Amino acid sequence: MKINAELVLKLRNQNSWTQDELAIASGLNLKTIQRIEKKASASLQSKKALASVFNIDIQDLDYEELQMKPCSECKSDRVYQYKEPMEFGGFGGELLPNLAPSLFSLAKFLPVVCFDCGHIRFFASKEARDKLDVSDHWKQI
Ligand SMILES: [Zn+2]
Numbered sequence: 586m587k588i589n590a591e592l593v594l595k596l597r598n599q600n601s602w603t604q605d606e607l608a609i610a611s612g613l614n615l616k617t618i619q620r621i622e623k624k625a626s627a628s629l630q631s632k633k634a635l636a637s638v639f640n641i642d643i644q645d646l647d648y649e650e651l652q653m654k655p656c657s658e659c660k661s662d663r664v665y666q667y668k669e670p671m672e673f674g675g676f677g678g679e680l681l682p683n684l685a686p687s688l689f690s691l692a693k694f695l696p697v698v699c700f701d702c703g704h705i706r707f708f709a710s711k712e713a714r715d716k717l718d719v720s721d722h723w724k725q726i
Pocket of ligand 1: 656657658659660661699700701702703704
């Protein structure tokens with residue numbers, strides 16, 4: 586099954602663990618850790634082991650796909666996203682205040698355009714969304 590490899594890598598780095606050390610801590614073998622981080626795929630057993638070693642819920646390791654398709658306006662599947670999240674010159678700070686990775690950077694957005702109706706949407710980057718939970722400035726409703 587799919588796993589959020591980005592999160593595994595982030596939590597491993599937060600603990601200052603090498604892949605080897607994570608393997609030992611989780612009881613998984615090194616090859617498994619390497620495959621998980623590279624291919625973003627893991628067995629349910631591996632997910633349980635990782636959730637336990639990082640002290641998080643197993644659902645937190647689920648890979649979350651953004652609902653970019655179909656277009657929310659015209660339901661077309663011909664939707665294009667920019668190659669990477671981008672900063673909006675001077676704009677990001679006001680739209681998503683306090684969600685940038687550091688004090689002097691702006692939160693990033695991923696622009697998505699519909700070929701058929703031209704509707705443009707912006708998705709907050711994973712980085713920005715990751716900060717929502719810990720930010721004092723945002724509350725879940
Ligand atoms: Zn559309």
